[in-house]
Every structure is written in structure tokens, then in C-alpha cells.
Amino acid sequence: MTDAAAVRVRDLEVRYARGGEPAVGGVSFEASPGDVVLLTGPAGCGKSTVLHALLGLAPAAGEVSVLGRPPGAPDVLRRVGYAPQGRPVDRRLTARETARLVAAARGLPAGEADAALERLGVAQPQRLAGRLDPEEMRRLTLALADMGAPDLVVLDDPWEMPETVEVIDRARGRGATVLVAIAEPGGLAGSATRTLQLVGGRAT
Amino acid sequence: MLVGVGVAAIAAVAAFAARHPAADRPDDLRAGVAAVILYGGLVAACGLGATVVNRPANTGYTGLLVAAGARRDEVAVAALAARAAAVAACLAVWGAAGEVASVALGAGLDGPLAVHALGSVPTMLLSLGGAALASAAFAPFAAAVIGVSIHVVAQALVNLKAASDAGVIGDVAEPAIDAAYAFLPRVVVSPMISRLQAADQAPLAAPRFEVNDVVVTIPSSGAFSVAWVLVWTAILAALAVVALRRRPL
Numbered sequence: 453m454t455d456a457a458a459v460r461v462r463d464l465e466v467r468y469a470r471g472g473e474p475a476v477g478g479v480s481f482e483a484s485p486g487d488v489v490l491l492t493g494p495a496g497c498g499k500s501t502v503l504h505a506l507l508g509l510a511p512a513a514g515e516v517s518v519l520g521r522p523p524g525a526p527d528v529l530r531r532v533g534y535a536p537q538g539r540p541v542d543r544r545l546t547a548r549e550t551a552r553l554v555a556a557a558r559g560l561p562a563g564e565a566d567a568a569l570e571r572l573g574v575a576q577p578q579r580l581a582g583r584l585d586p587e588e589m590r591r592l593t594l595a596l597a598d599m600g601a602p603d604l605v606v607l608d609d610p611w612e613m614p615e616t617v618e619v620i621d622r623a624r625g626r627g628a629t630v631l632v633a634i635a636e637p638g639g640l641a642g643s644a645t646r647t648l649q650l651v652g653g654r655a656t
Numbered sequence: 657m658l659v660g661v662g663v664a665a666i667a668a669v670a671a672f673a674a675r676h677p678a679a680d681r682p683d684d685l686r687a688g689v690a691a692v693i694l695y696g697g698l699v700a701a702c703g704l705g706a707t708v709v710n711r712p713a714n715t716g717y718t719g720l721l722v723a724a725g726a727r728r729d730e731v732a733v734a735a736l737a738a739r740a741a742a743v744a745a746c747l748a749v750w751g752a753a754g755e756v757a758s759v760a761l762g763a764g765l766d767g768p769l770a771v772h773a774l775g776s777v778p779t780m781l782l783s784l785g786g787a788a789l790a791s792a793a794f795a796p797f798a799a800a801v802i803g804v805s806i807h808v809v810a811q812a813l814v815n816l817k818a819a820s821d822a823g824v825i826g827d828v829a830e831p832a833i834d835a836a837y838a839f840l841p842r843v844v845v846s847p848m849i850s851r852l853q854a855a856d857q858a859p860l861a862a863p864r865f866e867v868n869d870v871v872v873t874i875p876s877s878g879a880f881s882v883a884w885v886l887v888w889t890a891i892l893a894a895l896a897v898v899a900l901r902r903r904p905l
Contacts, residue, residue, distance in 0.1 A: 530725035
């Protein structure tokens with residue numbers, strides 16, 4: 453492993469309950485600036501859990517560093533663009549308000565959020581985020597990951613759409629690292645520099 | 657929506673009170689508004705408290721903010737403060753609606769009712785804090801039930817203490833009741849609700865309390881009790897912040 457790695461993971465283990473079975477175990481990989489790493493595998497294999505561990509959202513054991521710091525350090529997370537799966541929004545906020553709030557958490561001006569929404573084609577930023585149709589929701593989460601030119605882009609179960617490839621290519625172009633959790637590489641295979649297959653919480 | 661339902665209920669209570677003799681109207685209105693404040697306040701406090709911690713990052717708003725670099729402490733404090741303000745606003749609106757109804761009934765502004773609405777704030781914030789702490793470990797519905805349970809226990813302690821002081825509980829149990837009352841959270845009882853309870857005029861908000869066929873009057877709370885409830889609320893809120901700091905999102 454090199455010190456230049458943006459993400460270093462060795463023997464990562466995640467246990468949600470003390471003494472319980474690990475959700476993820478023995479996962480090791482490294483990603484350098486400019487790398488696009490796909491974490492693939494069937495639903496429930498631990499792809500999202502690995503990403504959560506890197507972001508400090510899940511308890512991580514093993515050697516893990518993200519942009520040179522332990523996972524979850526707020527100053528590092530402000531350099532990370534994260535597109536979660538699902539619908540992680542406050543139903544009372546509009547898409548624009550959601551993006552601006554995330555921008556504020558990352559120390560970015562509101563204009564960065566507005567520009568990202570426009571860039572990713574969020575057609576109705578004034579709509580309540582909880583009422584966006586699924587495609588608009590994916591565009592919103594991509595905008596969250598794309599705003600502010602982050603050093604690490606983390607995409608959890610993105611749709612295979614041109615905008616996803618654009619976000620990945622834009623990140624690579626500026627030398628950022630990209631981690632993508634997705635069941636099958638599909639149309640994103642061409643963007644990947646490496647693929648890590650997960651089965652039952654372990655890398656194969 | 658809950659605020660509107662409460663206001664509508666108070667309007668209905670006022671309409672019902674208007675059909676009674678003028679001398680009875682103020683207490684009829686107070687009893688109805690007290691019921692709205694109690695049950696509506698519990699719904700607001702426990703419902704809002706139970707969602708302080710949104711659990712998985714896949715679906716949880718808290719995880720999204722933390723993953724963007726927001727400090728967990730700040731997210732938790734902001735979530736608690738916003739919800740506490742919302743609960744206080746609910747009680748303020750219902751209290752104000754009660755005042756408007758009182759004026760409409762020709763009784764003028766109702767000072768005891770205003771004091772009761774104000775005194776209900778610490779009690780509801782206690783349940784909010786309990787539900788918030790529980791939300792770190794339990795799903796929202798279970799966390800809300802725990803918030804309600806804290807209120808029930810706090811009310812039971814006040815009732816038992818009153819019964820103990822009235823000498824209608826055996827000597828064996830009195831030390832345990834006194835100790836529990838001294839250390840555990842309690843509800844705030846306003847002078848208005850104490851009087852209505854003694855007169856059995858607020859069956860929904862303050863039902864008659866009997867022990868061994870002896871009617872027990874619940875005295876109104878002093879300043880220390882109000883401060884004690886606020887201390888417990890602060891403890892529960894602080895524990896909720898610590899819980900959010902430690903738990904997976």
C-alpha cells in the first residue's frame with residue numbers, strides 16, 4: 453500500500469451488534485487519486501456497509517483511512533461527495549433546500565448546490581424532495597455528490613444514466629477518487645479502473 | 657395538522673361550554689383545553705421526539721448530513737432544539753386559542769389557563785427528551801411509546817406522593833415513594849389543574865384519584881418541581897446527543 457492512497461482499507465470488519473456476526477469482514481482494497489473502484493455483488497452482500505464504514509456511519513474495525521484520516525472525521529467528510537441510495541431526505545424540504553443544507557454542512561456556498569442541481573438536470577428543484585419521482589431523486593443525490601469538486605466521490609447504488617457517467621468522468625478528470633457500490637458493473641464498467649466483488653460480506 | 661386539530665377541538669369545547677350557564681363556562685373551557693394540551697402535547701412531543709435519530713443512511717436524513725461533514729453533536733442538538741420549539745409552539749397556539757375562546761365566552765382573558773399552558777411545556781419537553789433518547793435504540797413507534805410511558809410514570813409518582821402525604825398509603829411503601837419522587841422525573845401540576853382535579857371537573861385531563869376509597873387531591877407544583885423537570889429533560893436530551901454520537905447511522 454502507498455501513502456498516496458486516497459482510501460486505504462485493510463481487513464475491514466463491521467459488526468452492528470457486539471458479539472454478532474460481522475456484516476462485512478476481511479475486506480481490503482486501496483484507491484488512489486484518479487481511481488474508479490466498483491464494489492459489486494448481490495443485494496445484501498455488504499457494498500453499502502463498506503461505504504458507510506468509510507464515511508464513519510457504521511462502526512469500522514481494521515485499518516481504514518480516508519483522505520489520510522480515520523473514517524468519519526468531519527473535516528475529511530467535507531471533501532467527500534456522497535450520493536446515498538434510497539430517499540434520504542427530510543420530507544419538509546425542497547430539493548433545492550436539501551442540496552443547500554448539504555452544501556452548508558460541507559462548508560460550500562449555496563451557489564454550488566444550485567449549480568450542481570442545474571448541471572445534473574434536476575428539473576423541479578422547488579418540489580418537496582420527498583415527492584420527487586425516482587429519476588429526479590437520483591439526479592438530486594448525484595448533485596449532492598458532485599457539488600464543490602470533492603476529492604472523493606462515493607456513489608451508493610446509482611442508476612446507470614448518462615449523468616452518473618458524467619459525474620464519474622468529471623471526478624476522474626480533476627484527479628478525484630470514485631467509489632461506486634453497484635450490483636452489476638453494467639454500463640459503468642467502462643469507467644472503472646478496478647472492480648471488487650463482494651459475496652456475503654467478504655471480498656472475492 | 658396537529659395544531660389545527662387542537663384548535664378545532666378547542667373551538668368545539670368552547671361551543672359546548674357556551675351552552676352551559678355563564679358561571680360554569682370558564683371551568684368547562686379550562687377542562688377541555690387542558691385535555692387538548694395533555695393529549696395533543698403528548699402526541700406532538702412523543703411523535704417528534706421519536707424521530708430525532710433517523711437510522712440508516714440509505715433512508716435517514718441524519719446520516720446524509722453527518723456524511724456531509726456535519727458534526728453529530730450539532731445535528732442532534734439542532735434536531736432536539738427544533739422539535740422542542742415546535743412542541744412549545746403547539747402549546748402556545750392552543751393556549752392562545754383557549755384565551756380567545758375565553759374572551760368569546762365573555763369571561764375575559766384567563767390567567768390560570770395561561771399559567772397551565774406555560775406549565776405544560778416542561779412536562780411535554782420531558783417526554784420529548786425521553787422519546788428522543790429512546791429513538792437512538794428503538795424504531796419510532798416504540799420510542800414514542802417510551803416517551804408516553806415516561807409521562808405516565810412521572811404522573812403516577814406525583815399521584816403516589818400526594819397519596820403518601822395524605823396518609824392513605826401504608827408506612828412500608830412511603831419511604832420508597834418518597835425516594836422515587838425525590839430522584840425520578842415528575843410532571844408539573846398547575847394550580848388550575850389541581851383545583852379542577854379536586855373538584856372532579858376535568859375527567860379527561862385530571863381524573864379523580866382515589867386510594868382505598870379516599871379521594872386524593874394533587875397539589876400544584878412549586879418552582880423546585882419545575883426546575884427538577886427541566887433538569888431531567890436536560891439529562892435525557894444530553895444522553896440523546898451522546899447516543900447519536902456513538903450509534904451507527
